[in-house]
Amino acid sequence: METNASTTATPAPLSEPAGQEIPRDSVNAVPEGSEAVGKDDSDLDSVFDELDDNLDDFDQDGEGDITRNYNRQRPLHSNLQKPAANTFASVDDQMAALSKHAGKIRLDDVKENQDREKDKADRATSEQVLDQRTRMILYQMINRGVVSEVHGAISTGKEANVYGAVAYPDLHGAAVQRAVKVYKTAILSFKDRERYITGEHRFKSGADKGNNRKMVKLWAEKEFRNLRRIHSAAIPCPEPIQLKLHVLVMGFLGDRKGYAYPRLRDAAIGGDDADQLWRQLYIQLLGIMRRLYQICRLVHADLSEYNILYNDKQLYIIDVSQSVEHDHPRSLEFLRMDIKNTGDFFRRQGVDTLSDRTVFDFIIQSAGPVEEPSLSEIIEQLYASRKPSDDDETAAAEVEVDNEVFRNQYIPQTLEQVYDIEKDAEKIGEGEGDKLVYRNLLADQVVSKTAAEEQSSGDESDEGAALDSQDGSDDDESKFEKGTPRGKRFQDKEEKKQHKHAVKEAKAEKRKEKMPKHLKKRLVSQTSRKK
Ligand SMILES: Nc1ncnc2c1ncn2[C@@H]1O[C@H](COP(=O)(O)OP(=O)(O)OP(=O)(O)O)[C@@H](O)[C@H]1O
Numbered sequence: 025m026e027t028n029a030s031t032t033a034t035p036a037p038l039s040e041p042a043g044q045e046i047p048r049d050s051v052n053a054v055p056e057g058s059e060a061v062g063k064d065d066s067d068l069d070s071v072f073d074e075l076d077d078n079l080d081d082f083d084q085d086g087e088g089d090i091t092r093n094y095n096r097q098r099p100l101h102s103n104l105q106k107p108a109a110n111t112f113a114s115v116d117d118q119m120a121a122l123s124k125h126a127g128k129i130r131l132d133d134v135k136e137n138q139d140r141e142k143d144k145a146d147r148a149t150s151e152q153v154l155d156q157r158t159r160m161i162l163y164q165m166i167n168r169g170v171v172s173e174v175h176g177a178i179s180t181g182k183e184a185n186v187y188g189a190v191a192y193p194d195l196h197g198a199a200v201q202r203a204v205k206v207y208k209t210a211i212l213s214f215k216d217r218e219r220y221i222t223g224e225h226r227f228k229s230g231a232d233k234g235n236n237r238k239m240v241k242l243w244a245e246k247e248f249r250n251l252r253r254i255h256s257a258a259i260p261c262p263e264p265i266q267l268k269l270h271v272l273v274m275g276f277l278g279d280r281k282g283y284a285y286p287r288l289r290d291a292a293i294g295g296d297d298a299d300q301l302w303r304q305l306y307i308q309l310l311g312i313m314r315r316l317y318q319i320c321r322l323v324h325a326d327l328s329e330y331n332i333l334y335n336d337k338q339l340y341i342i343d344v345s346q347s348v349e350h351d352h353p354r355s356l357e358f359l360r361m362d363i364k365n366t367g368d369f370f371r372r373q374g375v376d377t378l379s380d381r382t383v384f385d386f387i388i389q390s391a392g393p394v395e396e397p398s399l400s401e402i403i404e405q406l407y408a409s410r411k412p413s414d415d416d417e418t419a420a421a422e423v424e425v426d427n428e429v430f431r432n433q434y435i436p437q438t439l440e441q442v443y444d445i446e447k448d449a450e451k452i453g454e455g456e457g458d459k460l461v462y463r464n465l466l467a468d469q470v471v472s473k474t475a476a477e478e479q480s481s482g483d484e485s486d487e488g489a490a491l492d493s494q495d496g497s498d499d500d501e502s503k504f505e506k507g508t509p510r511g512k513r514f515q516d517k518e519e520k521k522q523h524k525h526a527v528k529e530a531k532a533e534k535r536k537e538k539m540p541k542h543l544k545k546r547l548v549s550q551t552s553r554k555k
């Protein structure tokens with residue numbers, strides 16, 4: 025049956041079925057460090073190593089509709105490869121069969137965004153731009169109906185190209201736009217990206233620096249998983265649709281004609297109420313950042329006006345391949361960078377921004393709401409509680425100074441990294457724990473697990489599961505306000521306020537006397553080590 029030697033050498037099919045962990049170390053039959061693409065058939069084995077999962081692929085992430093639609097659509101694809109035939113076909117045969125889709129990849133069909141400068145050189149045929157493996161993956165996706173046609177590049181970047189695509193998920197339905205992100209496999213810039221992977225528990229096996237192709241696959245995987253989480257948390261972002269090696273298909277953020285929404289940087293926001301809208305968008309973004317952190321347990325780590333798309337008063341988060349878990353050893357540092365970059369941008373638009381420190385605390389503080397409109401209300405309260413200054417200029421200068429200090433402050437991520445534990449412990453003992461930059465991470469703040477964490481804990485194996493936190497923010501808060509009686513008895517506002525005040529005072533009193541257990545433990549062990 026198998027006449028072709030290269031097929032005999034094909035490794036056992038590695039499937040990436042629906043909603044399951046994507047294998048971290050899936051082995052491609054690619055020699056280490058090999059970058060030449062399409063040299064021989066064995067090089068394409070990894071593309072064809074999932075021959076029998078044609079239909080399963082559609083069922084990921086609760087994409088049951090797509091499966092149904094696809095099945096309904098099957099008669100249309102009269103010349104579809106049958107899974108059984110597929111399984112035994114040689115790579116050559118499959119390539120020949122799939123190549124019939126060549127005409128459906130028309131990269132010269134570029135939808136240019138008026139605001140985006142696009143070089144003529146970007147327009148190119150798929151043969152010139154896409155390597156053979158990428159083309160095969162796209163043909164396979166076309167064969168399976170994930171996309172029907174791939175059009176021109178929406179963006180050509182250093183690390184990835186994003187193409188517009190069209191799909192017909194419904195038999196007689198309208199076309200839907202999709203975006204296909206193709207990571208470039210022969211790039212060096214991925215090398216600096218290791219810092220995002222190292223320390224990430226989801227990628228314990230780490231990055232194999234010797235093999236760019238594996239590295240790039242890891243990035244695509246990371247982006248796909250992060251998108252799933254973010255999308256499940258109902259944070260506006262592209263819907264993750266399918267991943268195959270270094271090719272990621274996602275929902276298209278743009279209009280029906282195939283024009284992508286502009287990046288926030290290019291958004292045409294003008295008119296009389298522009299200032300108000302910019303402020304509104306700033307507040308919206310702070311809420312998104314908090315939700316990312318608290319619900320998705322992620323820090324974007326490359327958040328800026330370049331990785332946010334804008335349409336109709338709504339921000340969309342994109343480009344999340346480098347996003348890290350909040351227990352990543354450098355996540356707080358990345359968060360601080362995100363706060364700085366986005367804050368700088370909004371300040372340039374004339375928005376009166378909060379200080380970086382205030383934003384940082386707002387994002388990482390586990391207590392408090394994670395849903396709108398409560399999020400925006402809290403932010404307004406943060407504005408209202410700012411120290412009054414004589415004039416705007418003084419206020420801005422003060423914020424600038426505080427930002428500088430904050431940006432240069434050392435942020436310990438774990439107690440292991442606390443620079444001078446004795447001194448910090450003393451501060452806490454003297455009731456000055458509030459001055460510590462990591463105060464929101466101390467045991468008395470992170471009471472046990474937060475509601476958000478409870479909701480999302482264990483979702484590693486079920487990333488697609490809804491990280492549902494839609495229930496009222498009051499409920500969320502109640503979980504944090506340990507010991508705060510709620511209900512009718514406290515409905516009276518004044519009484520409630522007094523009670524809150526009393527609890528706060530009692531807590532402060534307690535803090536004065538009590539050193540957090542883990543700090544104490546560490547102190548004790550340190551002292552005993554010294555002896
Ligand atoms: N789902 C999408 N819908 C519409 N446009 C998209 C989508 N995803 C990405 N884009 C467009 O493609 C551009 C690049 O995407 P992205 O930021 O994810 O890639 P990148 O990793 O930054 O690539 P590079 O760093 O190589 O430029 C975005 O600025 C955006 O204009």
Ligand SMILES: [Mg+2]
Pocket residue numbers: 330331343
């Ligand atoms: Mg980007």
